[in-house]
């Protein structure tokens with residue numbers, strides 16, 4: 001599976017603030033077609049800035065250096081037109097709070113149709129059919145009725161399904177999700193994780209899954225990079241890393257996931273599980 005060219009190659013990526021503060025420090029990793037990679041670390045470790053830099057979405061005042069090759073296109077330093085093209089086809093993002101991706105004043109059917117119009121040129125009946133197909137793919141109930149709803153009329157889980165549908169609209173090679181379930185109720189979290197796993201498997205989409213939660217990451221990805229203070233401190237197969245973390249920081253992350261899990265009476269992270277909930281290829 002990993003013999004071909006990576007769909008994403010991040011090489012010595014740094015992100016600096018205007019004052020010269022280095023917020024992401026020399027980060028390198030690759031992602032192959034259909035692979036699922038976790039990026040884990042505590043708050044402020046640089047996970048989000050890394051994923052934003054990959055999509056060329058850094059805020060003004062932040063500068064990326066190094067190289068990010070996404071489906072063969074260099075993102076670092078690329079002109080806006082190139083970035084728009086890449087963001088239409090090569091990469092899409094799903095954030096923690098679906099409302100950030102949604103326009104509160106636009107019916108969700110039109111919003112899902114936005115990327116289909118812009119990037120795939122669909123109009124009229126073909127557009128409407130594609131919107132309903134996408135809504136069905138992300139298991140939104142009664143698509144015809146929900147398409148006419150506004151975001152505030154939907155539940156948090158339904159809104160995140162809409163955000164995932166919009167991200168999938170152009171069939172991106174790489175999907176980046178940044179804490180996609182953190183804002184949701186626990187039962188809804190599990191449903192959204194299941195959905196994400198299903199759609200990336202069915203479509204063969206490569207996934208970068210950003211999270212602070214080792215237990216969640218171990219359910220979703222095959223490989224993980226561990227970030228601390230902007231740098232990668234450990235990288236490896238997620239089951240091996242959970243079973244035998246080498247870096248003291250990773251050991252702490254795994255230990256706190258185990259402690260929380262034991263407190264809640266749940267199962268230990270993936271290394272201790274069978275493959276019923278988590279299918280690592």
Ligand SMILES: Nc1ncnc2c1ncn2[C@@H]1O[C@H](COP(=O)(O)OP(=O)(O)OP(=O)(O)O)[C@@H](O)[C@H]1O
Pocket residue numbers: 017023041042043044045046047048049050059061062212
């Ligand atoms: N626009 C910005 N200007 C200056 N510093 C920033 C900016 N955005 C983020 N930072 C800083 O960069 C560091 C890394 O932030 P980042 O958002 O990538 O962390 P994170 O690991 O994703 O954490 P969280 O889960 O809390 O979002 C933090 O110290 C943050 O305060």
